[in-house]
Amino acid sequence: MKIETIIQKFKTTRTTTEKLCKPLAIEDYSVQPNENVSPPKWHLAHSTWFFEQFILIQFDKNYDVFHEDFGFLFNSYYNNAGKRVLQLNRGLMTRPTVAKVLDYRKHVTDKIIALVENNTSDKILNLIEIGINHEEQHQELLAYDIKFILGNQPTFPSFQTELFLKEETQKAEFIKIDEGVYEIGHTTTDFCFDNELGSHKSYIQNTEIANKLVTNAEFIEFINAAGYEDFNLWHSEGWDFINKNNIKAPLYWFKIEEEWHYYNFDKLEKVNPNLPVMHCSYYEAYAFAEWKGMRLPSEFEWEIASEKLNYGQLWEWTSSAYLPYHNFKKAAGALGEYNGKFMVNQHVLRGSSIATPKNHSRKTYRNFFHTSSRWIFSGIRLAKK
Numbered sequence: 001m002k003i004e005t006i007i008q009k010f011k012t013t014r015t016t017t018e019k020l021c022k023p024l025a026i027e028d029y030s031v032q033p034n035e036n037v038s039p040p041k042w043h044l045a046h047s048t049w050f051f052e053q054f055i056l057i058q059f060d061k062n063y064d065v066f067h068e069d070f071g072f073l074f075n076s077y078y079n080n081a082g083k084r085v086l087q088l089n090r091g092l093m094t095r096p097t098v099a100k101v102l103d104y105r106k107h108v109t110d111k112i113i114a115l116v117e118n119n120t121s122d123k124i125l126n127l128i129e130i131g132i133n134h135e136e137q138h139q140e141l142l143a144y145d146i147k148f149i150l151g152n153q154p155t156f157p158s159f160q161t162e163l164f165l166k167e168e169t170q171k172a173e174f175i176k177i178d179e180g181v182y183e184i185g186h187t188t189t190d191f192c193f194d195n196e197l198g199s200h201k202s203y204i205q206n207t208e209i210a211n212k213l214v215t216n217a218e219f220i221e222f223i224n225a226a227g228y229e230d231f232n233l234w235h236s237e238g239w240d241f242i243n244k245n246n247i248k249a250p251l252y253w254f255k256i257e258e259e260w261h262y263y264n265f266d267k268l269e270k271v272n273p274n275l276p277v278m279h280c281s282y283y284e285a286y287a288f289a290e291w292k293g294m295r296l297p298s299e300f301e302w303e304i305a306s307e308k309l310n311y312g313q314l315w316e317w318t319s320s321a322y323l324p325y326h327n328f329k330k331a332a333g334a335l336g337e338y339n340g341k342f343m344v345n346q347h348v349l350r351g352s353s354i355a356t357p358k359n360h361s362r363k364t365y366r367n368f369f370h371t372s373s374r375w376i377f378s379g380i381r382l383a384k385k
């Protein structure tokens with residue numbers, strides 16, 4: 001990517017993150033309702049720390065850190081970058097203030113631009129590109145986390161956003177994939193994360209994949225057919241999970257006077273039957289597929305079919321465990337901790353969602369979450385058995 005393009009993209013990314021948070025009240029910025037949901041203020045600071053830690057500290061000889069505690073406060077999980085606050089304690093930080101964090105953002109943004117104006121090595125430009133993509137991932141996480149923070153309040157406050165789904169109105173069809181050997185993984189020179197590299201061949205059986213996502217109407221049929229009560233449909237772990245947590249519907253769903261409602265960033269409103277169902281865990285996606293007599297596609301089938309799929313509404317659970325591809329290589333140093341160390345006990349989701357920044361996703365993109373995750377913007381696409 002050309003230098004001017006990178007600088008422009010860097011500036012846009014930084015301001016977009018701040019714009020996403022603008023409609024929040026100051027009280028919303030520091031809340032952490034559970035371990036997985038980080039306070040918006042933390043995202044603003046952590047995505048800034050990433051540029052400070054991996055670029056300014058390494059490559060700007062004259063750079064003094066903005067604040068000596070910020071590495072400890074805003075390092076997420078990089079053991080190579082030193083000690084850090086426990087993830088569960090992010091919500092305890094009422095300090096630094098939001099204003100201080102915004103100063104931190106401006107300081108680091110300006111220093112990165114100044115650095116690139118004086119030093120245009122490929123190494124620095126590549127790291128800035130990783131930092132941009134990292135911050136874009138946090139923009140999407142901000143959407144998940146803001147929805148969780150507001151959607152778990154007694155008053156269900158309205159949040160000004162354009163993150164709304166479209167109805168899945170196309171006629172239901174199945175797309176055929178012919179048996180054969182296919183190339184999987186990223187092969188072009190465009191940006192990708194290291195977990196997409198290690199392009200390799202995969203043998204696929206004849207199969208058929210749905211052209212649309214499962215809708216709320218279909219999911220209500222599953223609920224009404226006592227899908228949440230039939231242990232035969234569930235993994236043992238999934239069955240324990242829904243029973244321990246008293247789960248009887250997707251996250252944010254509430255039955256009011258015999259009708260399903262959900263929180264939709266705006267208010268509690270009646271479930272729209274034509275929208276794709278969202279906020280299901282992998283366990284629920286699997287049980288639904290079982291009930292339908294179908295299955296979830298593997299990530300390889302999904303990638304092959306993707307040319308013929310409309311996607312971009314919700315990340316789609318696949319049946320694939322998140323594992324390294326053949327020839328996967330971890331980057332040297334701290335950034336080797338970015339993806340590789342999470343390749344256990346997680347499932348791959350493919351596609352992208354309404355919260356994914358434009359041009360951030362691609363058909364080889366491997367998103368991953370634990371099978372119990374429900375606050376992410378996830379949906380269900382079926383394949384025939």
Ligand SMILES: [Fe+2]
Binds near residue numbers: 046076134138
């Ligand atoms: Fe991060």
